[in-house]
Amino acid sequence: MSVGEVLAIAGLVAELERRLPRHSLFVSTTTDTGQALARKRFGENRVFYFPMDFAFAIRPYLRALRPELVIIAETEFWPNFMRLAPASGARITVVNARISDRSWPRYRRFRALIRKALANVELFLAQTEEDAARLRAIGACAERVRFSGNLKFDMTSPATLPIVDSLRSSMASSRSSPVLVCGSTVDGEEQLLIKAFERVLAKYPRAVMILGPRHPERFSVVAALLEQMPIRFYRRSEWQEQNLAGGILLLDSIGDLAALYSLADIAFVGGSLVPGGGHNIIEPAHYGVAIVVGRHTENFRDIVNLFQNRDAIRTVDSTDLSTMFLLLLANDEERKALGRRAAETLRSQMGATARTAEAIQELLAQK
Numbered sequence: 001m002s003v004g005e006v007l008a009i010a011g012l013v014a015e016l017e018r019r020l021p022r023h024s025l026f027v028s029t030t031t032d033t034g035q036a037l038a039r040k041r042f043g044e045n046r047v048f049y050f051p052m053d054f055a056f057a058i059r060p061y062l063r064a065l066r067p068e069l070v071i072i073a074e075t076e077f078w079p080n081f082m083r084l085a086p087a088s089g090a091r092i093t094v095v096n097a098r099i100s101d102r103s104w105p106r107y108r109r110f111r112a113l114i115r116k117a118l119a120n121v122e123l124f125l126a127q128t129e130e131d132a133a134r135l136r137a138i139g140a141c142a143e144r145v146r147f148s149g150n151l152k153f154d155m156t157s158p159a160t161l162p163i164v165d166s167l168r169s170s171m172a173s174s175r176s177s178p179v180l181v182c183g184s185t186v187d188g189e190e191q192l193l194i195k196a197f198e199r200v201l202a203k204y205p206r207a208v209m210i211l212g213p214r215h216p217e218r219f220s221v222v223a224a225l226l227e228q229m230p231i232r233f234y235r236r237s238e239w240q241e242q243n244l245a246g247g248i249l250l251l252d253s254i255g256d257l258a259a260l261y262s263l264a265d266i267a268f269v270g271g272s273l274v275p276g277g278g279h280n281i282i283e284p285a286h287y288g289v290a291i292v293v294g295r296h297t298e299n300f301r302d303i304v305n306l307f308q309n310r311d312a313i314r315t316v317d318s319t320d321l322s323t324m325f326l327l328l329l330a331n332d333e334e335r336k337a338l339g340r341r342a343a344e345t346l347r348s349q350m351g352a353t354a355r356t357a358e359a360i361q362e363l364l365a366q367k
Helices: 003-019 032-042 055-065 079-087 104-109 111-118 129-137 162-173 190-203 216-227 257-263 298-309 318-330 332-348 352-365
Strands: 027-029 047-049 069-073 091-097 123-126 145-147 179-185 208-213 233-235 248-250 266-269 290-293
Touching: 003 027, 003 032, 003 069, 003 091, 003 352, 027 032, 032 047, 055 079, 069 352, 079 091, 079 111, 091 129, 091 352, 104 111, 104 129, 123 129, 123 352, 129 145, 162 257, 179 190, 179 257, 190 208, 190 216, 190 318, 208 216, 208 257, 216 233, 216 248, 266 318, 290 318, 290 332, 298 332, 318 332
Parallel strands: 027 047, 069 091, 091 123, 123 145, 179 208, 179 266, 208 248, 233 248, 266 290
Antiparallel strands: none
């Protein structure tokens, strides 16, 4: 699991612990950032890296853990694992299941092979009806596929972190405003965002940008880019409550971004100005913040479409990014109403965690 998936299943883990107190739950991830967050959220003694999809790597895990049920988040279809887990006595369910637009052509092309792996899954709980239909189309048994909703809508607001309180106090005392939080940015986006921020500064010289690259390995790359720009910046790891008015805070940390959206007048969610598929817009929606994204949001197609249909998000090209920032900043009422609609849209979609946990509980009860 990635960071986003760890955050999405956190509520499900808590709900399953409540419903199934006699069971032990363990969590595995496939990325370093997901591993770090999972250990922080669930404790190091029950978090591990998912093994590579080779029999010699998988079997020791199955022997050590002897799982009764394996819960796979989204669509990590590992053929060898999905063959060996049932052979060891484990049952498999896929929760928050989705087939992205990017994956859909590939899955259709190889559905004859995928069907064999899917046959080992006893229950699929799909994010949307379209995802359910796609699962059936690539070979999942129709009777085993249900729509349960998207767990990401049930993600709770993160606890207030010390850095949030420190930044809020510092910006209030220095009259730093407005605040743009640009999170989960990827290669090719930071320069576009910094240029847009330069235009914002021309009208709002005490504005602040909090810039959070998606991948930790890019923290130094983005810092080097900022050193070439005429804007003062601080790395979050080195910030000592200096005045941020007219500057940028580079978020070179893991796990802080979600809470920092609470400081934003506008939230930009990255991976979307360039062909990156987009990232999760639900975190800023929790705080009723006006959300802006680019047009490359394929990985969150259904969520973004829902917000667009309810006029709860703004979508831009790179050429009109600064124009959108300035338009929203110039109109307080429109910006605040956009944020309110985002929060209302989020609340209207909650409930997937309870439905998913109930389905898992029913599955475990079956002999």
